[in-house]
Amino acid sequence: MTKGIQLGRQSLFFDKPVYIMSSACIVGPKEGEGPLGATFDRVVEDAAFGKDTWEEGESEMMRQTALLAMQKANLKAEDIRYLFAGDLLGQLIATTFGLMEFQVPLFGLYGACSTMGEALSLGAMTVHAGYADTVMSVASSHFGGAEKQFRFPLEYGNQRPMSSTWTVTGCGAFVLSEENGDAAITGITTGRVVDYGVKDSLNMGACMAPAAADCIYHHLMDFGRVPGDYDRIVTGDLGSVGKEILCRLLRDQGVDITGQHMDCGMEIYDDPEQDTHAGGSGCGCSAVTLAGKLLSDMRAGLLGRILFVPTGALLSTVSYNEGQSVPGIAHAVVIEKRG
Amino acid sequence: MTKGIQLGRQSLFFDKPVYIMSSACIVGPKEGEGPLGATFDRVVEDAAFGKDTWEEGESEMMRQTALLAMQKANLKAEDIRYLFAGDLLGQLIATTFGLMEFQVPLFGLYGACSTMGEALSLGAMTVHAGYADTVMSVASSHFGGAEKQFRFPLEYGNQRPMSSTWTVTGCGAFVLSEENGDAAITGITTGRVVDYGVKDSLNMGACMAPAAADCIYHHLMDFGRVPGDYDRIVTGDLGSVGKEILCRLLRDQGVDITGQHMDCGMEIYDDPEQDTHAGGSGCGCSAVTLAGKLLSDMRAGLLGRILFVPTGALLSTVSYNEGQSVPGIAHAVVIEKRG
Numbered sequence: 001m002t003k004g005i006q007l008g009r010q011s012l013f014f015d016k017p018v019y020i021m022s023s024a025c026i027v028g029p030k031e032g033e034g035p036l037g038a039t040f041d042r043v044v045e046d047a048a049f050g051k052d053t054w055e056e057g058e059s060e061m062m063r064q065t066a067l068l069a070m071q072k073a074n075l076k077a078e079d080i081r082y083l084f085a086g087d088l089l090g091q092l093i094a095t096t097f098g099l100m101e102f103q104v105p106l107f108g109l110y111g112a113c114s115t116m117g118e119a120l121s122l123g124a125m126t127v128h129a130g131y132a133d134t135v136m137s138v139a140s141s142h143f144g145g146a147e148k149q150f151r152f153p154l155e156y157g158n159q160r161p162m163s164s165t166w167t168v169t170g171c172g173a174f175v176l177s178e179e180n181g182d183a184a185i186t187g188i189t190t191g192r193v194v195d196y197g198v199k200d201s202l203n204m205g206a207c208m209a210p211a212a213a214d215c216i217y218h219h220l221m222d223f224g225r226v227p228g229d230y231d232r233i234v235t236g237d238l239g240s241v242g243k244e245i246l247c248r249l250l251r252d253q254g255v256d257i258t259g260q261h262m263d264c265g266m267e268i269y270d271d272p273e274q275d276t277h278a279g280g281s282g283c284g285c286s287a288v289t290l291a292g293k294l295l296s297d298m299r300a301g302l303l304g305r306i307l308f309v310p311t312g313a314l315l316s317t318v319s320y321n322e323g324q325s326v327p328g329i330a331h332a333v334v335i336e337k338r339g
Numbered sequence: 340m341t342k343g344i345q346l347g348r349q350s351l352f353f354d355k356p357v358y359i360m361s362s363a364c365i366v367g368p369k370e371g372e373g374p375l376g377a378t379f380d381r382v383v384e385d386a387a388f389g390k391d392t393w394e395e396g397e398s399e400m401m402r403q404t405a406l407l408a409m410q411k412a413n414l415k416a417e418d419i420r421y422l423f424a425g426d427l428l429g430q431l432i433a434t435t436f437g438l439m440e441f442q443v444p445l446f447g448l449y450g451a452c453s454t455m456g457e458a459l460s461l462g463a464m465t466v467h468a469g470y471a472d473t474v475m476s477v478a479s480s481h482f483g484g485a486e487k488q489f490r491f492p493l494e495y496g497n498q499r500p501m502s503s504t505w506t507v508t509g510c511g512a513f514v515l516s517e518e519n520g521d522a523a524i525t526g527i528t529t530g531r532v533v534d535y536g537v538k539d540s541l542n543m544g545a546c547m548a549p550a551a552a553d554c555i556y557h558h559l560m561d562f563g564r565v566p567g568d569y570d571r572i573v574t575g576d577l578g579s580v581g582k583e584i585l586c587r588l589l590r591d592q593g594v595d596i597t598g599q600h601m602d603c604g605m606e607i608y609d610d611p612e613q614d615t616h617a618g619g620s621g622c623g624c625s626a627v628t629l630a631g632k633l634l635s636d637m638r639a640g641l642l643g644r645i646l647f648v649p650t651g652a653l654l655s656t657v658s659y660n661e662g663q664s665v666p667g668i669a670h671a672v673v674i675e676k677r678g
Contacts, residue, residue, distance in 0.1 A: 004470050006420070010444045012470055053661050081345070082529065090429040091655040092449050096532055096666055105349045105529035106668065107457060110431050110447045118446060122461065129468035131343050131351055149657070190421065190444035193435055316430040318488070322392050327435055329445065 004128055008222030010215075011189040017338065018124040019181030020174055021134065022073035025291035026065045027284070028143070028169030034269045039292035040170075041068060047144060047169055054144030055093055061171045062087070062098030062140045069136060069173035077102035080175070081132035084119040086110050087140045088167070088283060089149060094140055104136070112312030113208075113237050114191065115139040116172060116287040117331030120308075123176045124185040124333070133178055139310075140171035141282025150201070150317060163203040165239045165265055166276035172287025183298050187334040189219035193314065195327035201320050204281055205242020205265075208311040211328030212238060213249035215309060219332045220255060227257045231303045234294065235330070236286035236310035237265035239279030264289035286310040290335075298337045305336045343467055347561030349554075350528040356677065357463040358520030359513055360473065361412035364630035365404045366623070367482070367508030373608045378631035379509075380407060386483060386508055393483030394432055400510045401426070401437030401479045408475060408512035416441035419514070420471035423462045425454040426479045427506075427622060428488060433479055443475070451651030452547070452576050453530065454478040455511060455626040456670030459647075462515045463524040463672070472517055478649075479510035480621025489540070489656060502542040504578045504604055505615035511626025522637050526673040528558035532653065534666035540659050543620055544581020544604075547650040550667030551577060552588035554648060558671045559594060566596045570642045573633065574669070575625035575649035576604035578618030603628035625649040629674075637676045644675045 005013045025040050032043030042064070049057035049064075062085075070077065080102070086109035087094035095108060111118040119137035126132050144154055146167035152158040176185070194211040212235050220226065227233060238246055243263050250257055264286045265279035290308055297303045311330040320326065344352045364379050371382030381403070388396040388403075401424075409416065419441070425448035426433035434447060450457040458476035465471050483493055485506035491497040515524070533550035551574050559565065566572060577585055582602050589596055603625045604618035629647055636642045650669040659665065 004468060006470065009417075009420075055657055055661060056663075078348075081348075086449070089655070090657060091451065091653060093653070093655040093658040093663075096653045097658065097663065100532040100534060100666060103531050105531050107461065107529070108449045108668075110425070110449045112430065122446060125468065125470060126464065129343060129464065129470075131345065131464060131468075190446065192442050192444055193439040195439060314430060314432070314435045316428070316432040318394055318429060319432040319436065322394060324395075324432075324436065327439060329447075 010218050011187060011222035013187045014128045017184035017186045018127045019177050019179060020183045021177040021181045022069050022175045023291040023295055024065050024068035024072060025170060025172045025288035026061055027288055031168055031170050031268060034274060036268055036293050039296055040288060054142055055089060058094040058140055058142035058145050059098035062094055062138060065171040065173045066099055066136060066138055069175050073175040075134060077104055080104045080134055080136050082107060082126060082135045084109060084123045084135060085138040086115040088146050111329055112314050113281055113283050114310045114312030114329050114331050115283045117310035117333055120174060120185060120333045121188040121190060121331055124188060127176050127178055135176050136173055137176060138173040139283035139287045141167050141284035143167045143169045146282060150315060160277055161202050162277050163241050165204055165237060165278045165281035166269060167282035168268060168280045168285040170284030170288040172291040182339045183295055184336055184338045185333055186336050189215055189222060189332040191215040191330045193327045193329050195325055197325045199325050201315055201326060203241060204313040205239040205278055206245055207313040207326040208328035209238055209242040209245035210249060212246050212309055212311045212330045215330040215332050217250060217253055217255060227260045230260050230305055230307045232262050232306040233257050233260045234306055234308050235263045237281035238263045238311060239265045241278050308333045308335055349557050350526060350561035352526045353467045356523035356525045357466045358516050358518060359522045360516040360520045361408050361514045362630040362634055363404050363407035363411060364509060364511045364627035365400055366627055370507055370509050370607060373613060375607055375632050378635055379627060393481055394428060397433040397479055397481035397484050398437035401433055401477060404510040404512045405438055405475060405477055408514050412514040414473060416443055419443050419473055419475050421446060421465060421474040423448060423458040423474060424477040425449050427485050450668055451653050452620055452622050453649045453651030453668050453670050454622045456649035456672055459513060459524060459672045460527040460529060460670055463527060466515050466517055473514055475512055475514050477512040478622035478626045480506050480623035482506045482508045485621060489654060499616055500541050501616050502580050504543055504576060504617045504620035506621040507607060507619045507624040509623035509627035511630040521678045522634055523675055523677045524672055525675050528554055528561060528671040530554040530669040532666045532668050534664055536664045538664050540654055540665060542580060543652040544578040544617055545584055546652040546665040547667035548577055548581040548584035549588060551585050551648055551650045551669045554669040554671050556589060556592055556594060566599045569599050569644055569646045571601050571645045572596050572599045573645055573647050574602045576620035577602045577650055578604045580617050647672045647674055
C-alpha cells in the first residue's frame with residue numbers, strides 16, 4: 001500500500017504516482033480548424049456526429065472517445081473498474097447515454113467546466129488507494145447543446161458580446177493505472193466554491209478567475225512550490241478577460257504566474273479569424289487540450305511538470321434568472337513526465 | 340494503512356470500517372406530517388425556508404442540515420476536509436449556494452436520486468484511504484424546485500397519475516470519520532447505468548427498478564451474501580410500482596428479498612391520506628430516512644446490518660422530449676451497527 005499525504009487544507013501528494021496509461025480526444029469541425037487541430041486524435045466533420053440532436057451527438061462523441069482511450073491502452077470495458085465522468089447538460093445526459101453501453105460502474109460528476117479536473121482527481125485517488133487497477137476519467141462539452149441549454153438556440157442567431165466564450169465541441173478521456181504510462185498524476189488540490197458576485201452569464205472568465213486564483217494560490221502554499229516549479233500552469237477556459245483577472249488577483253497575493261500561465265480557451269481557436277471572441281470554454285476545452293497538445297508536448301520532452309487547473313462557472317439559467325451570481329470552482333492536478 | 344479489498348466486478352470491502360460520526364436531517368412540512376415525522380431533526384413549517392424561491396429555499400435547507408451535522412459531531416467547517424454533495428437541480432445550484440459559505444473543498448456529484456449512495460461511497464473511500472480524517476456527504480431534493488424543473492410548475496395544477504411519486508423536500512448530511520460513531524460503512528457496490536427502455540417520466544419506479552435489481556444482485560454475488568445477511572435491504576424511492584418490479588426481477592434471478600426489502604419512498608408518506616400516489620422520491624427521500632429512522636433504529640438495537648441502495652432515474656426533460664428512455668442507476672452501501 002502506498003500513501004496519500006495530506007498537504008495543507010486542500011491538497012494531496014501521491015507518493016506513488018498514478019499513471020496516465022492512455023488518453024484520447026475527439027473534437028468537432030471548428031476545433032479541428034483551430035491552431036491545435038493537428039494534436040487531436042479525431043476531427044469530425046459533422047458536429048452532430050451523425051445523430052439527430054446535439055445531445056445525442058455529444059453522447060456519440062463521448063462513446064467514441066472512451067472507446068478510443070481503451071483501445072489505445074489495449075483494454076476492454078471490463079478491464080475498467082470505474083468511470084468518473086461528466087458533461088454540461090442537465091442530469092448529465094451526454095454521459096448517461098454515451099457511456100452506458102460499456103456497463104462500467106459510474107460516478108457521475110458535475111463541476112461545470114472544472115469537471116475534467118474533478119474526474120482526474122477522484123480517478124487518481126481511487127487508483128492510488130488500491131481500489132482499482134484501472135479507471136477512466138471522461139469529460140465533454142458541445143457547442144450546440146450548451147448554447148441551447150444555457151443561452152439561446154443556435155437558430156435564434158443572437159449577437160455575442162466580445163467577453164463571451166465559445167463552448168468547445170470536444171471530449172477527452174484518460175485511462176489511469178497503477179502501472180504504466182509516460183505521464184503521471186503526482187498530486188491534486190481540490191477547489192472550493194468562490195463567489196465574487198459576478199452576474200454576467202456572458203462573461204464566464206470573470207466568474208471563474210477568482211476560483212482559479214484561490215486554487216492555484218493554495219496549491220502553491222500547500223506544496224511549498226513557486227510558479228517556476230512548473231513548466232506551465234494551465235487554466236481551463238478563462239479566456240482573455242479571465243486570464244487578466246487571474247494574473248492580477250495572484251499578483252495581489254504576491255504570486256506572479258505570467259511566465260508560466262497558459263489558458264486552454266485561448267489556445268484552441270484562432271481569433272479573430274474564427275470569431276469566437278474571448279476564447280473557448282466548456283469541460284471539453286481543457287480535456288482535449290490536455291489529451292492532445294499538452295500530453296504530446298510532454299512525451300516530446302517539451303514539458304516536464306504542469307499544473308492543470310480546469311475552471312468551472314457554476315451557471316444555471318434558473319439561479320441566474322432569479323438574480324443570483326455565478327460562482328466559480330477550479331480543481332488542480334499535477335501532471336509530470338515519466339519514463 | 341488499511342486495505343480496501345476489491346470484490347467481484349463492482350464492490351469494495353473496507354477492512355477498517357468508516358464511521359458515521361454524526362448525521363442530520365431537515366424536512367419540509369409534508370414530510371413532517373408523515374409517518375416518519377418524529378424521526379427527523381427538524382421539520383420546517385415554510386417549505387421555502389424563508390426565501391423567495393424554491394431553489395434558494397433548498398439551498399438554505401442544505402446549509403442548515405450540513406451545519407447541524409457538524410454541530411452534532413462537535414466540528415467546525417474547517418475540520419471537514421471534503422464535501423461530497425449533490426441535488427437534483429440543473430448545475431447543482433442547491434449545493435453550490437447552500438454549501439458555499441463553509442469554504443470546504445467540494446466534489447459535486449450527480450446520480451439523480453442515487454446521489455446519497457454515491458456521496459457516501461466516495462466519502463467512505465476517501466476516509467478509508469487516509470486522504471481525510473473527516474468528510475461530509477450531503478444530498479437534498481425539494482418538491483417545488485423538482486416539479487418546476489422536471490414536470491410542471493406547481494401553479495399549473497396538473498393531474499398526477501397514480502404511478503407518479505412525490506419529490507421529498509428534505510436534506511440528509513453525514514459526517515464520516517476514521518474514528519468514532521455508533522454506525523459504520525463496511526462496504527460499497529457501485530452501480531452501472533441500466534436501461535430497460537421505459538419512457539414514462541411519471542413512472543420513475545419502473546425506470547429505476549432494473550438498476551436497483553442489478554446493483555443488489557451483484558452486491559450479493561460480490562460479497563457472497565444472501566438477503567438474510569441483512570436486517571433490511573433499503574431502496575431509495577421505487578414506490579409501490581417499482582418495488583413490485585424489483586422483487587420480480589430479483590426472483591427471476593433466484594434471489595428473494597421480499598422478507599428484507601423496504602423502500603424509503605413507501606415509508607415517508609401516509610397514503611392515500613397524504614395523496615402522494617406511488618410514494619416519495621428525490622435524493623432527499625433516502626437521505627432523510629437513513630439519517631432519521633434507520634440510524635435511530637440501529638442505535639436502538641433494532642437493526643444490525645442494512646444494505647442502503649438509493650436509486651436514481653436519469654431523467655432529463657431534454658432527452659425525454661427527444662424520445663429517449665429514462666435509464667436508472669443505484670449505488671449500494673453496507674451500514675452496520677458499532678459500539
